[in-house]
Amino acid sequence: MAKSTDKKKVVAKEAEVQEDAIRLESGSDLSSESGESELEVSESESEDEIEGMETEQSGHHIKKLDTSKKQKATKKDDKDSDISGIIYVGRLPKGFHERELSKYFSQFGDLKEVRLARNKKTGNSRHYGFVQFVNTDDSRVAYDTMNNYLLMGHLLQVRLLPKGSKIEKLYKYKQRAFMSPPKAKKSAKELKKLAEEKHKERMEKLSKAGIDYQY
Numbered sequence: 001m002a003k004s005t006d007k008k009k010v011v012a013k014e015a016e017v018q019e020d021a022i023r024l025e026s027g028s029d030l031s032s033e034s035g036e037s038e039l040e041v042s043e044s045e046s047e048d049e050i051e052g053m054e055t056e057q058s059g060h061h062i063k064k065l066d067t068s069k070k071q072k073a074t075k076k077d078d079k080d081s082d083i084s085g086i087i088y089v090g091r092l093p094k095g096f097h098e099r100e101l102s103k104y105f106s107q108f109g110d111l112k113e114v115r116l117a118r119n120k121k122t123g124n125s126r127h128y129g130f131v132q133f134v135n136t137d138d139s140r141v142a143y144d145t146m147n148n149y150l151l152m153g154h155l156l157q158v159r160l161l162p163k164g165s166k167i168e169k170l171y172k173y174k175q176r177a178f179m180s181p182p183k184a185k186k187s188a189k190e191l192k193k194l195a196e197e198k199h200k201e202r203m204e205k206l207s208k209a210g211i212d213y214q215y
Contacts, residue, residue, distance in 0.1 A: 085112070085136040086166075087143055088159040090128040092116075093152040097125060105131045108145070109138025130161075 089101070102114045116129040133139040139160060147158040206213045 082163050083136050083139060083160050084132075084163045084165045085134070085139045086130055086132045086161040087139050088128065088130055088157075088161060089146070090157040090159075091154045092125065092127045092129065092156070093154045094125070094127075096152070098129075101129055101131060105133075105142055105146075108133070108142040110134040 089105075092101075098114050098116050101116065102111060105111060105114070110133065111131060112134050113132040114129065115131075117126040118124060119126060131139075131142070133142070143158050143160050146156055149156045149158075203213065
């Protein structure tokens with residue numbers, strides 16, 4: 001009886017050991033399967049992310065640089081390089097001389113020279129002049145602002161002069177302080193003498209005409 005009971009115990013232990021082994025094997029298989037599945041999921045997710053990035057890059061609109069503005073800027077620079085910084089100002093109102101020109105156009109920038117055209121004989125204004133700016137950009141701003149500008153009832157005409165222009169060439173004679181010569185004052189003796197000579201001439205004309213006139 002004791003041997004039979006021992007055999008039963010041994011068989012039961014062997015069965016338990018086999019069950020534990022089966023459990024361990026099944027657990028390892030499950031863990032390996034879950035690990036593989038996790039790896040597959042992570043790999044699939046990474047592939048999806050890469051594909052998404054590729055689609056985003058392929059679908060992303062790359063903005064091209066607008067070269068028209070640069071071309072316009074270069075054209076403007078070319079235009080500015082073709083001007084001399086001198087502007088012609090025409091239809092100036094009466095009393096608008098060098099001082100007024102300098103004061104008025106100095107608001108656009110630093111001035112190099114201001115010249116008003118004057119009559120050589122009388123020195124009166126000819127109602128046009130030239131203004132030279134230190135910076136050519138300032139001359140363009142002055143032209144854009146003051147051309148066809150109504151000033152004291154006169155519509156100003158402003159023109160940009162090309163590169164190489166000089167005020168001395170445009171306006172040959174230098175600026176002078178024109179003054180009308182004062183009339184010589186005559187003394188009372190000279191005036192009396194002139195009056196007597198004129199009276200004598202008149203009396204001679206009357207006597208020749210047969211008129212006896214006494215004064």
